Amino acid sequence: MNHTILSMTSSILLACHLMIGSTTANATEIKERLANGLEVSAEFSQGQRDKPAALILHGFLQTQNNATVSNLGNALATEGLSVLAPTLSxxxxxxxxxxxxxxxxxxxxxxxVAEVEFWVNWLLQRGVKSIILIGHSTGNVQLLAYANQYPHQEIKKFIAISLIEFAREFGGKQNILQxxxxxxxxxxxxxxxxxxxxSYCNKYIAPADAYLSYASWDGNRILAGIRALKLPIVIIAGEADDRMRNGWINKLKALPVKISTVKGANHFFSDIHEFDLHDRVIKAIAE
Amino acid sequence: MFEFIRQPGLRLSITAYFVIVLGIGLLLFVALGLVVSDKGRQLNGEIIRMQRNATEQELNTALKLATDELEHTKNFLLNWDEVKQQLANPNYYDYWRDNRLKSSAQISKTVSGIELYSIGKERLQKTPKDSLPARFDETLLGLRAVNLGGTMLLQYGLAIKSEGHDDVLGYVVIQALLFPALQHSGALQTLTPDMISYSLPEAKIISIDALHTYQHVVMTDIPAAAGLSNLISRTLRDFLGIAALLAALILYLVIYVYVRPLRSMSVYIDDLRQGKIGATASARLAGIQVKEIVKTRQSLQAYHQQLVESTAVVQQSETRLRTILDNVPDGVLSVDVTGTILSCNPAAGKLLAMPQNELIGMKLADLVKPLDGQDGEAVAIRKDGSRFPAETTCSAMHDEMQAQIVILRDITERKNAEDKLIQLANYDPLTGLPNRTLLRDRLMHSIHYARHHKRLVGLIFMDLDRFKNVNDTLGHQYGDALLKLIGERLSSILRESDTVARMGGDEFMIIVEDVHQQDQIAETATRILQAVATPVQLGEKNVLVSTSLGITVYPTDGTDPDRLIKNADTAMYRAKELGRNNYQYFTEEMNTAAMERLEMEQELRSALQNNEFLLYFQPRIAMQSNTLTGVEALLRWQHPHKGLILPGRFISILEDTALIVPVGEWVLRSACQQLRSWLDNGGPKIKMAVNISARQFQDQELVNMLRNILNETGVPPELIEIEITESLLMDNLQTTIQVLQEFHRIGVLVSVDDFGTGYSSLSYLLQFPLDNIKIDQSFIARIPDDPSACTITKAVIALGKSMQLKVTAEGIETTAQADFVRAEGCDEGQGFLFARPMPATQLQLQFFKTPN
Incomplete structure (x- = not known):
């Protein structure tokens, strides 16, 4: 990877938190500059040292402010976990x-994927020994690619929420042509x-190479990635998720992995299903 | 020419008024013109001043809004991630600028151009098509105004930095064309481009804060407002000259064309009023050709003609009205406020039997006396003092005398008809006594009176005994005469305060009012019994009647008329039961008995259908041979709840309700069927005695019924013995003889039951086709101790023998009684000594020889 991960700056406040070992769930905004000059940010909550840290990654074109991600982060922080929720630049x-x-x-x-590696290293540098990767939607694809590409022993588990394929309706004639x-x-x-x-975009404006970098992650490639994964993986899916089309959920169920479905939940686990999601994730971390 | 100015009765003539009004009008107009002229000048200056102030204010507001919008756009661009993306990656700048930037709703419409510049201050767009600078320089930072070749621009330039750092990522310049921007702001309402001038030197860059010192509002005088006063002054001068000429001309016209003819018109109207059409004034008017005057004269003439015609019509109408008034049958009188008669029609005189001229001047109140509480009804008094009922109707004439019209109508005939109706509704036409309706009213009244004065009211229900016999034997004519006579007797013996009423048929009711003690009612009842018992001469016959009375007393026996009447009826019924010709006070027990009787009556109605009746048979024994000669069929009622009921308890109800007819038929048929059955089964040939009641004797179908039953059952007639009571024989001799003769023809035997209790006339007895007499058990019961009973029994047996009739002794209970009658030669005996009444099967077992 051509991105050399360098932590240029870090918040003084965060340093204080780490030194004191606070167990409160107060989130802090972390700003870092990548080697390519781009400034990136993340929300971080310092948890108890004996508990793992969770890295939660948002879905396509979203930020860590996405409700599913930020609410889950708060829930895990309340449970005493350290939580890092970056926004991809x-x-x-x-x-x-x-x-x-x-x-x-x-x-x-x-x-x-490189930015994910940046943030994992950020955690490791702060002495974290155990990391759980948690993705939402297509954020799972980046994490899946990452986990296969960067096999850190500190990464203990991968929890994939609403895992979907990038290439929307892949196999459709128009998509194959494009x-x-x-x-x-x-x-x-x-x-x-x-x-x-x-993905969900009908008009995604991009040069061909940038488009292909995402579109090449079709269903088959994801399924192969899961099979190749050396980590335990738990997939949590909403039964009413209308983005899980073309029998995608059945293909996932055919894998030798644990799939937990929530009745009535949509892609974002809105409303009361938010609590179901949190329970399932906490349970999956504990197992 | 001003000879008309002073007219008698007028202070000023029309001409003078006209001159004065015209003069004042001209003065006011001149004053108004001067005021308006001055105000025009002031207004002109004020308008210009206000307009300039408002316009400058408007311009400044628009400028503020336009710069605010630029500020808003600037803030949006600074925070828009995609701006930073384009600065970082300008490869796709053209796409971004042409699509995303233009479609962003956040970009204000005021903005006419946006451009991004790299960190090196180079413009990102390669081929500029606008007036934005090719490079970003320091003068662009912040908001400024620029005069570029006569086009006023607003420009806003700023550096875009990475958030939280001072690192500059690039620059942006936003530009707006000044005047369109002001218009976009929406604050400009009246300002047009040509009303703003700028004093900004070309290509000069100034701060936006100083812009207002370079822009000016161009305002000029309003030509129309400035010239207003001059125009008014000139117009005023010209108008005054013309107005003077016109005034003189109009004055001449007014005098010669209108005032003079008006005077002639006045004279003409006076002529018309005096009936002098065509006099001098008319001639003068004829020469005037002023259109309005001619028209007025024509209208006046037409009006005069119409008036003449109307008068004729009114006279005709009055004649017609007079004719009507003279011929109506009702009296029509007009009276003044004091009630004095002013006029009247002939009918009024006729009604009051007085000449018309005498009536006029009299007081109406002396002739017509209104009846209190009778709306419009009065008593009118004729000249001779006789009176007649009248109806009056008054209506006001609404004239200055406040006179009233009174219509007087003789209602003698109507009153008579009403009285007749009241009589019919409340009185019995036969006796002239109050009927049931009036009785009820009077009773109600008596109750109210008694309640108020703490008195008693006695109500006596009276029903003549055996009145039907009178009707049947003597005819209805005599029956009616009897009722009428009874009514008169009752009226004569009662107090005036008491009421006697006929309720219908032979029923009367007497209200005894104002009673202090109950004895008073009993005294009245006794008087009634005596009065009725006095023999009555009807035609050639002397008739004895009696009556039964039932008495109820308010408030003891009831407090409302209906209850009192009902209870009196019940008491009367009780009096009947107790042998008639007496009175009975009502008691609650009577009510109970009546209720029981009513209940039994209803049960009896269904008893026949439910097969609840059955027959018992009591044997009759030959006194000499001591063998069975016959049986008497006796009715029993097997009540579903009360068990076996003897006839003594229900026969009278059957008779009263006429149920006796179907039940009697059932008895006869059942008895015959039983006898047939016995005969068919080898039983002895014995007689079957069946009782027939008086009520059955009145049934015209009795004979046919008997004949049919005999035919149906095939029983030999000679085995059937019909038992009738002695009293029945005597009650209706003629009918009884006919029926008995029919029986005789059929071949059945006839027996007289209870012989000795009635008052049979021997001569009548000889006329009846009889076969058997039965000595009443009351005599047998007293044998042998009572010598008189023994004597009567002997006599009856001897009588039977002499008349060649069979004799049966009833109620034999002892051997001594049996021995006695046997010794006297009595043929048959019946009684408990021999056998009680028993069911058919028991009789068979006990008296019939078995086949073996």
Whole structure:
């Protein structure tokens, strides 16, 4: 990975927290600068030292302010876990807002994975011995790729919430055509912006190579990634999640992994299902 | 020419008024013109001043809003992640600028251009198409105004930094065309571009705060307002000259065209009023050709003609009205407020039997006396003092005398008809006594009186005994005469305060009022019994009647009329039961008995259908041979709850309700069927005696019924013995003889029951086709101790023998009684000594020889 992980700055407040070993669940905003000059941020709660740290990653084009992510983070912090919830930069310094589909997206999947590695190292540098990776939606794909690519022994478990494939309706004729077209453009060195179907975006504006970096993570590749994973993995899915299409949940169930489904829950585990989600995650961490 | 100005009765003539009004009008107009002229000048200056102030205020407001919008856009761009993304990666700047930037709702419409500049202050857009600078320089920082070749611009430049750091990522410049920006702000209402001038030198860059010192509102005088006063002054002068000329002309016209003819018109109207049409004034008017005057004259003439015609119509109408008034049958009188008669029609005179002229001047109150409480009804008095009922209707005439019209109508016939109706509704037409309705009213009244004065009221229900016999034997004519006579007798013996009423048929009711002690009622009842018992001469016959009385007393026996009447009826019924010709006070027990009787009556009605009746048979024994000669069929009622009931308890109810007819038929048929059954089964040929009641004798179908039953059952008639009572024989001789003769023809035997208790006339007895007499058990019971009973028994047996009739002794209970009658030659005996009444099967077992 070309990103050398350097922690340039860190909050004085955070240092105080670490030294005192506070057990309160007060979250602090961490700002760091990557080697490429981009500034990234994360929410961090220092938990009890004898408990693992959770790294929670948001979904596609979202931030750590996503309700599912931030609420889960608060719940785990209350349980005494250290919680780190980074916001992927997606090529933007100090990104604070979720990005719209229509804005140019030159960012790459690999850069996202590298940022995960940056934050894992950030935790390790602070003496964390046990890390649980928790992803939401397509954030799981980056974590899956990461866990296979960077096998740290401190990473103990992977909990995938609402795990879905990147390539929306992959296998559809139109998607296959746009995928092949993009491959052709990359070969020709064409860096122009194009419209694509990707994840929930009907008009995802990106150069072909950036698009392919995400779109290549289709269902089969994810399933292969899960099979190859050396970590214990627990998948938590909402039964009413309308993004789990084309029998995706059945394909996941066919894997030798534990799948926990929540009746009535949607993709974001809204409303009362939020508590079901928290219970399931806490239980999965404890097991 | 001003000879008309002073007119008699007028202070000033029309002409003078006209001159004065015209003069005042001209003065007011001149004053108004001067005031308006001065105000016009003041207004002009004020408008310009206010307009300039308002416009400058408006301009400043618009400028503030436009700069606020630029500020808003600046803040948005600073915080928009995508701006930073483009500065970091300008490869896709054109796409971003053309799509995302333009479509952002956060960009104000005031903005006419946005440009991003790299850290090196180079413009990101490669091919500029706007007036934005190619490089970012320090003068662009902050908000400023620029005069660029005559086009006023607002520009806002700033550095975009990484959040929380001083590192500059790039720069942005936002630009707005000044005047369109002011318009976009929405604050400009009246300002147009040509009303603003700028004193800003070309290409000069100034701070936005100083902009207002370079812009000016251009305001000029309003030409219309400035010229207003001059115009008014000139117009005023011209108008005054013309007005003077016109005034003189109008004055001439008014005098010669209108005032003079008006005077002639006045004279003309006076002529018309005096009936002098066509006099001098008319001639003068004819020469005037002023349209309005001509029209007025024509209208006046038409009005005069109409008036003449109307008068004729009114006269005709009055004649018609007079004719109507003279011929209506009702008296019509007009009276003044004091009630004095002013006029009247002939009918009034006729009604009051007085000439019309005599009536006028008299007081109406002396002739017509209103009846208190009778609306419109009065008594009118004729000249001779006789009176008649009248109806009066008054209505006001609404004239200055406040006179009233009084219509007087003779209602003698109507009153007579009403009285007749009241009589019919409340009185019995036969006796002239109050009927049930009036009785009820009077009783109610008596009760109220008694309640108030703590007195008693006696109510006597009276029913003549055996009145039906009178009707049946002598005819209804005599029956009615009897009722009428009884009514008169009752009226004669009662106090005036008491009421006697006929309730219908032979029923009367007497209210004894104002009673202090109950004895008073009993005295009245006794008097009634005596009065009725006095023999009555009806035609050639002397008739003896009696009556039964039931008495109820208020408040002891009831407090409302209906209850009192009902209880009196019950008491009367009791008096009947106790042998008639007496009175009975009502008691609660009577009510109970009546209720029981009513209940039994209802049960009896269903008893026949429910097969609750059955027959017992009491043997009759030949006194000499001591063998069975016959049986008497006796009715029993097997009540579902009360058990076996003897006839003494219910026969009278059957008779009263006429149920005796179907029950009697059932008895006869059942007895015949039983006899047939015995005969068919080898039983002895014995007689079957069946009792027939008086009520059955009145049934015209009795004979046919007997004949049919005999045919149905095939029983030999000679084995059937019909038992009738002695009293029945005597009650209705003619009918009885006919029926008995029919029986005789059929072949059945006839027996007289209870012989010795009635008052049979021997001569009548000889006329009846009889076969058997039965000595009443009351005589047998006293044998042998009572010599008179023994004598009567002997006599009866001897009589039977002499008349060649069989004799049966009833109620034999002892051997001595049996021996006695046997010794006297009595043929048959019946009684407990031989056998009690028993069911058919028991009789068979006890008296019939078994086949073996």
């Amino acid at each position: 997606l090529g933007i310094s100090q990104r604070r807002q979720s990005l719209s589909c229509e804005t140019p997206h030159p960012h790459h999947f690999d850069a996202d 995928f092949r077209q993009a491959q052709k453009q990359v070969k020709q060195g064409d860096t122009r912006l194009n419209d694509y179907n990707l």
